[in-house]
Amino acid sequence: MSSRKTTGLVSSRQSGVADSLKHSLFISELEKIARSHQQFPFSCVSSSSLLRLAISHNITFSRAQYLALKHKILPERYIRNFSSISLAEQTRLAESRILLVGLGGLGGYILEILGRSGVGSFILADGDYFEESNLNRQILGTVDTLEKSKVEAARTRLEIINPFCRCQAIFSFLTRKDLPGLMENVDLVVDALGGIEFRQILLEETSRAGLPLVTGFVAGTTGLASTVYPGGKNPSAFWQGRSGDGAENRLGNMATIVSLIASVQAAEVIKILTEQQSGMAGKVFLADFESLTFDLLEM
Amino acid sequence: MKIQVSCFATLSKYNPPDGYLEVEDGATPAHILDKLSIPRDEVKIVFVNGQNSGKEVVLKENDRVGIFPAIGGG
Numbered sequence: 001m002s003s004r005k006t007t008g009l010v011s012s013r014q015s016g017v018a019d020s021l022k023h024s025l026f027i028s029e030l031e032k033i034a035r036s037h038q039q040f041p042f043s044c045v046s047s048s049s050l051l052r053l054a055i056s057h058n059i060t061f062s063r064a065q066y067l068a069l070k071h072k073i074l075p076e077r078y079i080r081n082f083s084s085i086s087l088a089e090q091t092r093l094a095e096s097r098i099l100l101v102g103l104g105g106l107g108g109y110i111l112e113i114l115g116r117s118g119v120g121s122f123i124l125a126d127g128d129y130f131e132e133s134n135l136n137r138q139i140l141g142t143v144d145t146l147e148k149s150k151v152e153a154a155r156t157r158l159e160i161i162n163p164f165c166r167c168q169a170i171f172s173f174l175t176r177k178d179l180p181g182l183m184e185n186v187d188l189v190v191d192a193l194g195g196i197e198f199r200q201i202l203l204e205e206t207s208r209a210g211l212p213l214v215t216g217f218v219a220g221t222t223g224l225a226s227t228v229y230p231g232g233k234n235p236s237a238f239w240q241g242r243s244g245d246g247a248e249n250r251l252g253n254m255a256t257i258v259s260l261i262a263s264v265q266a267a268e269v270i271k272i273l274t275e276q277q278s279g280m281a282g283k284v285f286l287a288d289f290e291s292l293t294f295d296l297l298e299m
Numbered sequence: 300m301k302i303q304v305s306c307f308a309t310l311s312k313y314n315p316p317d318g319y320l321e322v323e324d325g326a327t328p329a330h331i332l333d334k335l336s337i338p339r340d341e342v343k344i345v346f347v348n349g350q351n352s353g354k355e356v357v358l359k360e361n362d363r364v365g366i367f368p369a370i371g372g373g
Binding site for chain 2: 102104105106107192193194195196197199216217218219220222224237238239240241243245246247248249250251253258286288290291293295296297298299
């Protein structure tokens with residue numbers, strides 16, 4: 001028993017040494033192809049060069065990106081994030097893992113923004129298929145994805161907008177018992193659900209897991225977003241009743257407000273992951289296009 | 300006294316014409332709901348001057364009252 005353990009340890013050490021050697025060769029070649037810029041405090045590398053180098057060194061794309069950032073080499077795809085996002089913050093984003101629940105109206109735009117911005121790892125969950133009534137607002141819904149899984153469309157989209165992201169796609173409607181296991185592996189949860197029924201459960205389980213929740217909810221031309229820290233104030237008063245009771249069932253959802261609230265949620269996620277001050281903790285951001293009202297309400 | 304009232308989403312049809320309502324001193328958001336004939340069970344949360352204040356707080360001249368139904372679309 002003890003010799004098997006020792007063998008395992010030696011083998012794990014050997015593998016660690018091999019990885020370390022592989023990484024130092026990778027970094028040495030990366031530093032040769034990286035270009036320095038006078039106006040930036042870091043070097044840059046094109047995404048295509050970084051991808052080729054990762055393949056030739058048998059390193060995953062996400063690992064290659066992480067190693068580049070750690071060595072102050074920024075993939076050029078993020079150059080226009082600077083200086084709103086510093087190199088250190090870009091590195092934090094690349095190390096971050098989020099659970100995004102719902103890939104419909106809000107979730108599609110949130111994924112688009114966070115994938116492009118450089119969040120490193122996503123768990124995506126949705127058990128729904130696209131239908132024609134989604135096409136007015138859901139960016140992942142197209143004539144090609146009708147009747148197809150929303151979460152699969154999301155995974156496909158993420159692959160083509162940012163191959164450095166890691167993605168686990170779960171094609172099912174999550175239940176309470178699914179959540180603790182998933183939340184062990186993330187830094188933050190995004191509520192992009194449709195309907196009020198599951199929101200309270202997601203809120204409770206996120207709080208139990210000790211994670212921040214960034215939530216958004218819309219109806220017609222009215223939308224709201226909020227950040228909830230464990231034990232903090234939350235907007236669950238908006239979610240009283242059964243799923244059919246939400247105003248969205250009578251008013252529908254306009255693309256204008258859906259994309260705006262998704263942007264507010266994505267901005268908040270970036271702030272939290274880069275350790276900036278949350279702007280919506282204990283508060284609710286309100287936007288209404290009918291009356292052109294924009295406000296930050298205290299819960 | 301004059302109170303600024305904003306009803307959102309399905310409740311927007313109850314908005315007073317110019318956004319203001321004349322009420323008596325001592326009035327509360329609950330009085331406003333009655334005055335505008337807004338069904339109580341459709342109102343899930345009320346804000347006064349941007350604060351989640353409930354329906355029973357006593358209002359002052361020029362207070363802003365925001366009235367919301369259940370909202371959960373995505």
